[in-house]
Amino acid sequence: MKVIIIGAGVAGLAIAWRMAKSGAQVLVLDRAQPARGATYASAGMIAATAEIAVAGSPGVLFGRRSRDLWPDFAKELESASGVEITFRQDGALIVSAGSEDAERLQREAMGGEAEFLSPEQARMRAPMLPPDIAGALWAPRDGQVDNRALGQALTNAAIRAGAKLSANEAAVRIEQADSGEFVVLTAFRIHRADVVVLAAGAWSGQIGGLAADLPIRPVKGEMLALAAPEGEAMPGPLLWGHGVYLVPRKDRIFIGATVEEVGFDTKPSAHARSWLLERAHALVPGLREWSVREHWAGLRPASPDGLPIIGESGIPGLFIASGQYRNGILLAPALAEAVAQLILKLEPAEEIAAFSPVRFDRAL
Numbered sequence: 267m268k269v270i271i272i273g274a275g276v277a278g279l280a281i282a283w284r285m286a287k288s289g290a291q292v293l294v295l296d297r298a299q300p301a302r303g304a305t306y307a308s309a310g311m312i313a314a315t316a317e318i319a320v321a322g323s324p325g326v327l328f329g330r331r332s333r334d335l336w337p338d339f340a341k342e343l344e345s346a347s348g349v350e351i352t353f354r355q356d357g358a359l360i361v362s363a364g365s366e367d368a369e370r371l372q373r374e375a376m377g378g379e380a381e382f383l384s385p386e387q388a389r390m391r392a393p394m395l396p397p398d399i400a401g402a403l404w405a406p407r408d409g410q411v412d413n414r415a416l417g418q419a420l421t422n423a424a425i426r427a428g429a430k431l432s433a434n435e436a437a438v439r440i441e442q443a444d445s446g447e448f449v450v451l452t453a454f455r456i457h458r459a460d461v462v463v464l465a466a467g468a469w470s471g472q473i474g475g476l477a478a479d480l481p482i483r484p485v486k487g488e489m490l491a492l493a494a495p496e497g498e499a500m501p502g503p504l505l506w507g508h509g510v511y512l513v514p515r516k517d518r519i520f521i522g523a524t525v526e527e528v529g530f531d532t533k534p535s536a537h538a539r540s541w542l543l544e545r546a547h548a549l550v551p552g553l554r555e556w557s558v559r560e561h562w563a564g565l566r567p568a569s570p571d572g573l574p575i576i577g578e579s580g581i582p583g584l585f586i587a588s589g590q591y592r593n594g595i596l597l598a599p600a601l602a603e604a605v606a607q608l609i610l611k612l613e614p615a616e617e618i619a620a621f622s623p624v625r626f627d628r629a630l
C-alpha cells in the first residue's frame with residue numbers, strides 16, 4: 267500500500283511512523299522542514315485535565331485515552347529514534363485567585379480526576395506560589411514532553427521504520443485519477459498513492475483539489491521562555507492561573523499562551539509579550555527576576571466546532587488528521603493509532619466517530 271502524508275508535524279510524523287511499521291510504503295511531504303510548525307511552537311503539555319474542561323465529551327475521552335498511551339509511546343519512541351524526549355508526569359496545579367473561584371474549582375474537582383488543595387498544600391508542591399492564593403486544583407496525571415525533541419524523535423523513528431521524507435516540497439493539489447489512484451501535485455513532481463493523509467496543521471484547508479473545502483483555520487498563540495537567574499530553578503508541576511500557564515523545563519520556564527484570530531500571521535508582538543509577562547508575574551511574583559530569552563508564535567489548527575477532524579473523508583482513501591487545536595501534542599499517540607487503524611481497516615476507539623470529517627456539510 268502506498269501512502270502519502272501531507273505535513274510533517276507531530277500528527278503526520280506519528281502516523282508515518284505507525285504506517286511504515288505496519289509495512290506500508292510511506293512518503294511524507296512537508297512544505298518546509300519537519301516538525302517546525304505548531305509542533306515546534308507548542309508548550310509540550312500533556313494536559314488532559316488542565317487543558318480540557320468539558321467532562322465526558324468525546325474530546326475529553328480521547329484526550330484521556332491519549333494521555334494514558336503516552337508513557338508507552340514515549341518509551342517506544344525513544345528506543346526507536348535514539349532521541350531523549352523527556353516525557354514527565356509531574357502533574358499540574360490550577361491555581362485559584364479568589365474564593366468563589368476556589369469553590370468552583372473544588373466542585374469541578376469532585377467529578378473529575380483532580381483534587382482540591384489548600385493554599386498551604388499547593389505551596390508545598392510549588393513553593394514559588396505567593397501565600398495569598400485561595401487554593402489550587404491538583405491534576406496529578408498531567409505532564410509534559412520536550413516538544414522540539416519530540417519532533418526530532420518522530421522524524422528519526424519514521425525514517426528508520428522506512429518512511430521517506432521530502433522536505434521543502436509543498437503539496438499544492440490532491441486529485442483522483444479514473445483508476446481511483448490519488449495524485450498529489452507539488453511544484454516539482456506528481457506523486458501517486460493508494461491513500462492520502464492530510465495532516466498539514468493550520469494549513470490543512472489551503473490545499474487545492476479534493477480537500478479544498480476542509481474547514482480548518484489558524485489560531486495564533488504566542489509564548490515566552492524565561493531563563494532563571496544564576497543558581498535558581500523552578501522544577502515541578504505545570505502551573506495554571508491568571509489566564510496563562512507556566513511550563514518549567516530545565517533552567518527555563520515557558521509562559522503561554524495568547525489565543526488570537528489573525529489569520530496566518532506569526533509575528534511575535536510587543537502587546538502579547540507584556541500581556542504574558544504581566545499575568546505570569548501575577549501568578550508567580552518571583553519571576554520578575556527572570557529574563558526573557560525567547561519569544562515566538564505558532565498557529566493552532568482549529569475546526570468550526572472545536573473538535574479534531576480525524577478520519578476518512580467522504581472520498582474513500584482520503585484521510586484527514588487535523589483540528590487538534592490546543593492539544594495536538596497530547597493527542598498524538600491516540601490520533602496516530604486511530605488513523606493507522608482506519609487505514610488498515612481495523613476497529614478504532616469508539617470516540618473517534620465524533621471527529622469524522624463528514625460531520626461538516628461540505629463536499630468532504
Ligand SMILES: Cc1cc2nc3c(=O)[nH]c(=O)nc-3n(C[C@H](O)[C@H](O)[C@H](O)COP(=O)(O)OP(=O)(O)OC[C@H]3O[C@@H](n4cnc5c(N)ncnc54)[C@H](O)[C@@H]3O)c2cc1C
Nearest residue numbers: 273275277297303304305309311437467487593594595596
Ligand atoms: C503557542 C502554542 C502552544 C501549544 N501548546 C500545546 C501544548 O502544550 N500541548 C498540546 O497538546 N498542544 C499544544 N499546542 C497545539 C499543538 O502544537 C498543535 O495542535 C499540534 O502541533 C498540531 O500538529 P500538526 O502536526 O497537526 O501541525 P504542525 O505541527 O503545524 O505541522 C503541520 C506541518 O504541515 C506542513 N505543511 C503545511 N502546508 C503544507 C503543504 N501544503 N504541503 C506539505 N506540508 C505542509 C507544515 O510545514 C508543518 O510542518 C500549542 C500550539 C501553540 C501554537
